[in-house]
Amino acid sequence: MNSPPLTLTLIRGLPGSGKSTLAATLDAVHLEADMYFVDKQGTYNYRAEDIWLAHQWCQQQTEQQLALGKNVVVANTFVKQWEMQAYRDLALKYKAxxxxxxxxxxxxxxxxxxxxxxxxxxDNWED
Structure with missing residues (x-):
């Protein structure tokens, strides 16, 4: 019996649009770039200069979970279409x-x- 295919779900929207809330309802590993800024005590400490590192971390975590055979949901703003490309590539790589x-x-x-x-x-949103 074949197992169901992996699923990679990307949730996009502006801050306050309900991305995290929706992601939490899905049966998948929930990742967000913002998680990079949460320390071990659970305190959120955003640093604009580290946003690139946060997105790299999120992509690496996504790949790690897909490699383990887990479904993943990523909730980020994804204002521009190109911001989803690394995840599109991961979906292809892992046949998700x-x-x-x-x-x-x-x-x-x-x-x-x-x-x-x-x-x-x-103003910069791309459909």
């Missing part, structure tokens, strides 16, 4: 079904992203 979901809710964002930053993200 790729699903992309978009969140459009309007909730308080948990990381206090300013309205001006969210507006800039909205």
């Amino acid at each position: 079904v790729l699903e992309v979901k978009c969140c459009n809710g309007c909730f308080p964002n948990i990381h206090d992203v300013s309205d001006s930053v969210i507006k800039k993200m909205r």
Whole structure:
């Protein structure tokens, strides 16, 4: 009997749109670049200069989990289409079904992203 194919789900949306909430409902390893900024005590300490490292970490964790045969859900803003390319490549490499979901809710964002930053993200959004 064949096992079901791996699934890699990408959840995209602006801060406060419900990405993390949706990701938590899926039966998969939940990853986000923001997790890179959470210390062992659970405190979130965002450092803009390390955002590239956070995304690299998230991609590495995704590959590690797919290699272990686990379904993965990644919840990041993914404002630009190119930001999902590394994950598209991983889906191909591990023969995972790729699903992309978009969140459009309007909730308080948990990381206090300013309205001006969210507006800039909205203005730069690629469908």
